[in-house]
Amino acid sequence: MTTLPARIDTDQVKHVHPVEEVVSRYGIELRPVGRALVGRCPFHPDGGRPNLYVYPGNRSWYCYRCAVGGDVISFVMRLERLGFRDAVARLEGDSLVACPTPPRPARRPSARPRRSFAWGAAERACLAVAVELYHNRLLTDPAALAYVEGRGLERATLERCRVGYASGEELAAYLRWRRLPAQAAVRVGLLRHDGREFLAGRVVVPEIRGGQPLWLVGRTVGPDGGDPKYLGLPGGKPLLGWETAVGSPTAIVVEGVFDWLTLRGWGLPALALVGTHLRPEAQRGLARFERIYLVLDTDEPGRAAAAKLMRTLGSRAVPVLLPGVKDVAELATCPDGRSIFHRAVQQSEHARAA
């Protein structure tokens, strides 16, 4: 471990680590605009026109939305929530900072099942930086972005839900650069034992609680992007969207990730089962809502799951029949999909009262 000198020559640090290189290394794509390089600011949900301006000429950056800026050191301090000396150490490649374990070749997988909700600091950090990298990548990957926007999702929803795209070629290097141990990423399932990305080539949606991603699920891009269509990280599958739904007396339960994203885009308290299987914990979670609208797929597994939930939840559960579509996600691309959905919910209430 090298030790930093008592007095740090900041001009030297800024000279050796060009701010534009460091910003790009965090997965933020920069495009030249005049004398600046412009990209999406990592400190606020940066939709629409990007707000982060990097000025190589005077080695500085500024976000016009956050109204904050500085030099390469302050960028690292802010992004990684580090103090001044730790940020400099980070840039100098020192191992003073947390999680200094270098990546090692993968070991044999443990046969024990994992409990994803009890990860340690390194595992949680890996999940957080993966979500950050994948999200930045989605916003700059034309094919992946076209896919999700083609499914009727707005940019604001993608940002609010931190939807991402795993290119499959970046995570291992990114973790290395963020000084996070590859083994921790293997344990949470982000990396396979041979170092390949588990969710490669997929649109990725995280379950975030208290600002911390706990679990990720990925969907192949395109109508027939390969099997399986959905792939979740190993460990316990949570109800997707818990934190935003839990404050509401009602919840709308759907099967799929895109159903869920559609409802989130409409500002509704949605929860996704991510499939039709419901674990006992998730069932207990649902029992706290006063009213649970079940909007499961109109196929056999969806109907069976709805029937089972109605048995468990009793009269609080109300099945909703969508007219002429298989699921909520299909309504996302209908011009009047949102009002069709609201009408279907109203009708289910009437049917129940009758």
Ligand SMILES: [Zn+2]
């Ligand atoms: Zn900003």
